[in-house]
Amino acid sequence: MGSKQEFSRITRRQFVTSSAAVLATSGFAHGANTGGTLAGQPSEQGKSGGKSGPGPGRGPFRVIIDTDPGVDDALALLLAMRSPELKIEAITPVAGNVPLDLTLPNALRMVEIAGRTDIPVAAGAKAPLMRRLVTATYAHGENGLGGAVFPEPTTKPVATPAAEIIRQIVRKYPGEVTLITIGPLTNIATALNSDPELASMVRGLVMMGGSLSGGNITPAAEFNIYVDPEAARIVFQSGIPVTMVGLDVTRRTSLTDDHVRTLEAAQNPVSQAAAKIGRNAINHNRERGYLVGPNMHDSLAVAGFLDPAILKLQDYYVDVETTGELTAGETLGYSPIVGDLRRRPGMEKDPAAANMPIRGSAPTLASTKTSPVLRDRFVPNTKVAVEVDSARFFDLLIGRLSGSK
Ligand SMILES: [Ca+2]
Numbered sequence: 110m111g112s113k114q115e116f117s118r119i120t121r122r123q124f125v126t127s128s129a130a131v132l133a134t135s136g137f138a139h140g141a142n143t144g145g146t147l148a149g150q151p152s153e154q155g156k157s158g159g160k161s162g163p164g165p166g167r168g169p170f171r172v173i174i175d176t177d178p179g180v181d182d183a184l185a186l187l188l189a190m191r192s193p194e195l196k197i198e199a200i201t202p203v204a205g206n207v208p209l210d211l212t213l214p215n216a217l218r219m220v221e222i223a224g225r226t227d228i229p230v231a232a233g234a235k236a237p238l239m240r241r242l243v244t245a246t247y248a249h250g251e252n253g254l255g256g257a258v259f260p261e262p263t264t265k266p267v268a269t270p271a272a273e274i275i276r277q278i279v280r281k282y283p284g285e286v287t288l289i290t291i292g293p294l295t296n297i298a299t300a301l302n303s304d305p306e307l308a309s310m311v312r313g314l315v316m317m318g319g320s321l322s323g324g325n326i327t328p329a330a331e332f333n334i335y336v337d338p339e340a341a342r343i344v345f346q347s348g349i350p351v352t353m354v355g356l357d358v359t360r361r362t363s364l365t366d367d368h369v370r371t372l373e374a375a376q377n378p379v380s381q382a383a384a385k386i387g388r389n390a391i392n393h394n395r396e397r398g399y400l401v402g403p404n405m406h407d408s409l410a411v412a413g414f415l416d417p418a419i420l421k422l423q424d425y426y427v428d429v430e431t432t433g434e435l436t437a438g439e440t441l442g443y444s445p446i447v448g449d450l451r452r453r454p455g456m457e458k459d460p461a462a463a464n465m466p467i468r469g470s471a472p473t474l475a476s477t478k479t480s481p482v483l484r485d486r487f488v489p490n491t492k493v494a495v496e497v498d499s500a501r502f503f504d505l506l507i508g509r510l511s512g513s514k
Pocket of ligand 1: 176177178179181182205206291292407
């Protein structure tokens with residue numbers, strides 16, 4: 110798409126979202142979660158103050174889950190498929206934790222285990238937009254499920270490729286579909302690139318990805334953004350209201366032996382599968398000497414969408430480092446009220462705070478650029494999860510997977 114066209118679209122959408130975003134920030138500043146609804150959630154949920162729990166009778170919300178299963182993806186998918194609030198229009202596997210020839214059958218396995226073969230599974234990208242695929246078998250095992258073995262799936266993916274099915278579903282239900290992305294953003298960026306109007310028809314995007322407090326695959330970058338930073342940048346700059354559920358909160362969600370024992374005790378196929386994957390993941394972490402985890406990164410993005418009270422959100426302008434030799438995939442969060450350049454409390458309500466310029470690196474002598482200023486004003490494009498109620502999260506996750514909630 111043309112950059113000029115893209116920019117005007119972004120600007121329009123961001124103006125629309127910015128007023129609501131300022132309200133969200135002020136709600137957070139008062140220690141309340143009143144404005145902290147996740148992108149894509151209907152306004153009724155916002156009015157509830159974010160305190161009412163999930164349950165039948167709310168929704169259903171149309172979602173597409175883009176995923177690279179993946180240990181925590183598997184549990185996130187099972188959680189989603191056990192949640193009556195969600196109308197899952199499609200599951201779109203992408204290369205990430207392991208190659209597509211594993212993430213695709215792993216997604217199909219989860220659909221079969223949950224008895225939800227009614228959900229279309231559409232094969233996505235085999236490689237990032239502009240980079241060689243880097244996988245995370247060190248964390249997810251060679252099969253992507255931490256070594257937990259399940260039968261070959263008999264269900265087949267639909268013929269339509271992931272990016273195309275995303276485009277078709279969003280166009281079929283304009284303004285209704287929330288994208289829940291728990292892998293690299295290649296499929297989403299491909300869909301957006303194929304259809305310049307698509308972003309304006311997406312209700313919201315809730316991602317597991319990014320971090321404002323250091324990475325996990327490099328000191329700078331979180332894995333999903335690291336794998337395809339160019340795709341992530343397209344998403345953040347698309348104008349879609351984004352909720353970023355990153356390492357800032359997901360690294361506070363360690364699965365424990367107690368959780369797994371609860372799953373093991375529940376006699377249903379989903380809890381048994383989740384227990385097997387969880388048990389393997391815990392053992393794998395111990396063998397490798399990790400002090401924490403395994404973290405349930407992806408399940409937290411799904412759970413936060415189901416129950417807004419699990420996360421506290423704060424407005425940021427988020428951009429992605431794409432050119433760094435060591436830092437590609439780093440997410441940078443700009444805010445007038447956070448960090449060393451922050452204003453005094455309450456100042457975020459003052460329009461002057463929005464005059465904070467968005468700065469990039471100092472221009473090099475070889476560059477034609479003369480100023481580091483990328484934008485002359487602060488305009489939020491992302492709600493970043495900054496706090497998590499981990500107990501509430503695990504109550505929901507383990508409750509849903511074990512069948513008690
Ligand atoms: Ca994932």
